[in-house]
Amino acid sequence: MGYTHVHPNGNNSAKAKSNGDLHQAPVGAALDAPADGGKLIVLTAPLTETIDHAGYFIQMGMASMPIWMEGVLNRKYPKWRDVEYNTDGSAKYMPAGTRVLEASLQREFNSDDIAACLPDDLHKFVGPNTRVVAVSTHNPLGVTFAAGVYTSIFGSSKMPINSHYARLMFQQIKSNPHRNNFKVIVGGSGGWQIIQTDLYDELGIDCVVEGRSESLDTLELFRKAIRGEALPREVEVKHPTTREGILFPDKRTTFGVVEMTTGCGRRCQFCLPDLNPQIDLPKDKIMKAVRANVREGNKLISLATEDMFIWGQVHTDTPFYFPNREALLGLYSDIVNTPGVEQHVLSHSTIAPAVVDPLLIKKLSDLLLPQSPIHLPYLSSHPQKKALTPLIGLETGSVSMAKKIMPSKGVPFSIEDWPSIVIQGLTVLNENNWFPAMTLIVGNPDESDEDVMATLDLIYEVERRGLFAFFIPSIFTPLHDTRMEMKTGVTETMQLSPLQWQLIMKCWKMNLRPGQYSWWAPTAWRVGAIALWMYKLRKLNGPNFKWPLLMFASAMSEKMMGRLGKIYTGKPIEVKTRKELIAGLKPHYLQYLRADNGDLPEGYVPQARQSVQKAALALPVLS
Numbered sequence: 001m002g003y004t005h006v007h008p009n010g011n012n013s014a015k016a017k018s019n020g021d022l023h024q025a026p027v028g029a030a031l032d033a034p035a036d037g038g039k040l041i042v043l044t045a046p047l048t049e050t051i052d053h054a055g056y057f058i059q060m061g062m063a064s065m066p067i068w069m070e071g072v073l074n075r076k077y078p079k080w081r082d083v084e085y086n087t088d089g090s091a092k093y094m095p096a097g098t099r100v101l102e103a104s105l106q107r108e109f110n111s112d113d114i115a116a117c118l119p120d121d122l123h124k125f126v127g128p129n130t131r132v133v134a135v136s137t138h139n140p141l142g143v144t145f146a147a148g149v150y151t152s153i154f155g156s157s158k159m160p161i162n163s164h165y166a167r168l169m170f171q172q173i174k175s176n177p178h179r180n181n182f183k184v185i186v187g188g189s190g191g192w193q194i195i196q197t198d199l200y201d202e203l204g205i206d207c208v209v210e211g212r213s214e215s216l217d218t219l220e221l222f223r224k225a226i227r228g229e230a231l232p233r234e235v236e237v238k239h240p241t242t243r244e245g246i247l248f249p250d251k252r253t254t255f256g257v258v259e260m261t262t263g264c265g266r267r268c269q270f271c272l273p274d275l276n277p278q279i280d281l282p283k284d285k286i287m288k289a290v291r292a293n294v295r296e297g298n299k300l301i302s303l304a305t306e307d308m309f310i311w312g313q314v315h316t317d318t319p320f321y322f323p324n325r326e327a328l329l330g331l332y333s334d335i336v337n338t339p340g341v342e343q344h345v346l347s348h349s350t351i352a353p354a355v356v357d358p359l360l361i362k363k364l365s366d367l368l369l370p371q372s373p374i375h376l377p378y379l380s381s382h383p384q385k386k387a388l389t390p391l392i393g394l395e396t397g398s399v400s401m402a403k404k405i406m407p408s409k410g411v412p413f414s415i416e417d418w419p420s421i422v423i424q425g426l427t428v429l430n431e432n433n434w435f436p437a438m439t440l441i442v443g444n445p446d447e448s449d450e451d452v453m454a455t456l457d458l459i460y461e462v463e464r465r466g467l468f469a470f471f472i473p474s475i476f477t478p479l480h481d482t483r484m485e486m487k488t489g490v491t492e493t494m495q496l497s498p499l500q501w502q503l504i505m506k507c508w509k510m511n512l513r514p515g516q517y518s519w520w521a522p523t524a525w526r527v528g529a530i531a532l533w534m535y536k537l538r539k540l541n542g543p544n545f546k547w548p549l550l551m552f553a554s555a556m557s558e559k560m561m562g563r564l565g566k567i568y569t570g571k572p573i574e575v576k577t578r579k580e581l582i583a584g585l586k587p588h589y590l591q592y593l594r595a596d597n598g599d600l601p602e603g604y605v606p607q608a609r610q611s612v613q614k615a616a617l618a619l620p621v622l623s
Helices: 056-066 067-077 096-105 119-125 147-154 161-174 189-195 216-225 283-295 327-336 353-358 358-371 399-405 415-431 449-464 499-511 519-543 543-552 558-563 578-583 586-590 607-620
Strands: 021-024 043-044 081-087 113-117 133-136 183-187 207-210 234-236 255-257 300-304 344-347 391-395 439-440 469-476
Touching: 043 096, 043 119, 056 067, 056 161, 067 161, 096 113, 096 216, 096 234, 096 255, 119 161, 133 161, 133 216, 183 189, 183 216, 189 207, 207 216, 216 578, 255 283, 255 499, 283 300, 283 327, 327 344, 327 358, 344 358, 353 358, 353 415, 353 469, 358 415, 399 415, 399 449, 415 578, 469 499, 499 543, 543 558
Parallel strands: 043 113, 043 133, 133 183, 183 207, 207 234, 255 300, 300 344, 391 439, 439 469
Antiparallel strands: 021 081
C-alpha cells in the first residue's frame, strides 16, 4: 500500500521536476538509521491527506469511500501516490496545519533539527537522536460527518481509505526500531477521534493535542518530550485571540492552502470551528504565504476559512454578515493576479451573503472563474465551462430543526425564511456559475418525519426550479467540544427511516446528473445499483433502504413510486423573493445594504451613504 519513489540522488533524473523530484519510494525500502542520527523532531501526516496533484476532490473521496473502493481511485488517478520531494528527501508539500506547527516550532528550535516527511520516509529522518514524532491528521478513524454513512452505504467495511492510510502511518511509527527514544504527539482536527475511542495504545500514541500549535503550551509540551518526561494523554491548548497570534508558514502547503479567517460567528450548535475566535487575517501576511507557495512550485491557491464572506468585516462598525465587497475583491484580485498562480479554488462560505450582495458574487465570478480548475460542461455557461464550487452548509430544510441547531445561519435574515434564503441564494450562485457542495445532516437528535419531509420539499423545489448544488448528506456526528457533543441522533445506517434514506439517495441521484452525458451512463447506474443492492446492500442497510435505492436507480418513475406510497415526492414550497426577504429585515439593517443590488424599499436611502450624498449636494455646481 506504500507509495513509491526514487531517491533524490538516484539515477532516475528523468522523473525530476525543476522545483523538486517527483518520485516514488519502493515498498520495503531498507530501514537503516539516518547517517546523522536523525532529526530531533520529525513531522508527518497521512499520505492521503498530503497529496495535492491528483484532483481537488480526491481527498474528499478518500475520507468517505471504503477501502475496498480504492481500486476505483487507482483507475481514475493511477498516479495519485506520486509525490514531490525536496533534495534532502523531505516532503515538498505538507498539509497547512503541519506547516503551521513547523513554523511554530522554529520559534524555539533550530530549523535543522526539524524535518517534515511522508510516512514511508520516516526511516530517513527518525533515528537515535529523534525525540518527537508529531503527526497531523484530519480524519484518522473515519468518524467525521460523511465517512460513516458512505462506508456503510457502499460496503461492509466501515474503514474509509484515509483511515486505512492513517493506520498504516501509525503502524510505521510504532514499529520504528527507535520507538523507545521518542514521543508520538498527535494534533490536527482529527485528534478528538483518538480521545473518544481511547486508541492511544493500539496506535502507539503518547499525547493528543487539541488546539492550535501557536500556543506557548504547545512549545512546552515539545520541551517536555525532548527532555524525556512523561506526557499527559490529552492536552488542550489555547486558540490565539488576535491576528498577531496566528502564524503563517513560509513553505508550500497541500493545495496551496493559506489561512484567511478563523471562526465564523453564526454559532451553529454542531460546529466546532465556530467556537474559535472570529478573526480575519492581515492581507499582507496572506499574500506573503501565497508567494511562498508559488516560490516552491505551487500553482494552486486555496484560502482556508469557515466563511470567506466575513473577511474584511470582522470587528468593524458594520455587522460581519454584510460583506465588505471592496476588501474581498481586492484580496482575491491580488491572489489570482500573483505571477505563478494558475489555479484557485474556493473553500467554505455561507449562502446568505449571496442574497445580501448578488453583485459581489458576479464580480467575484469575473475574477475567479478564469482560474478555476473545475469544469462542469453540463451546468456551466462559462465559455470554457468552468465553475466555482464552495462548500456551504445547508444542514436542514426544516425551519423548526434550523431553529434548534442553527438559529443564526441565515442572518441578517430570519431563520423562519431559511428555505427562501437557500433558494434565492442558490439562484444567484447558479446564475454566476457557482455550483456549491452543500452539506446536510441526517438523523439530528429529535429529528421527526416532518423535519425530513421539509428538507425533501426544499430539495425537490431546487430540482423543480432547475437549480443545482452537490448535496452531501451525512449522518449526525456529535463532534467533540461542540454544543451538541452529548446529544444522540442516528448512529448507524440501519437506524435510518425510509424518509431519511430517501433524502440521502435523492440527493445523490441529483448529484449524478452532471456526469451522465451519454446514453449508457443512466443505464449503467441503474443496473449497477440494483445488482449491488441484491448482492450486499439489502442486508447491510436494512429494509428501509429498498425503495430509496430503487428510486436512485430509476427502476421506476418517482411519480409512480409516490402514487404507490413507497416514497414521498414533496410538495411545492412558498419562496419569498429577495425584495420580500429584505422587507422583513430589521429596519436598522437596511443601512448596510448596497443600493446597486436593488430591491430596497421604495424611496429608502441607506444611512451609511446619506452623509456622502448630503455632502455632495452641498458642493457648488461647476459649469
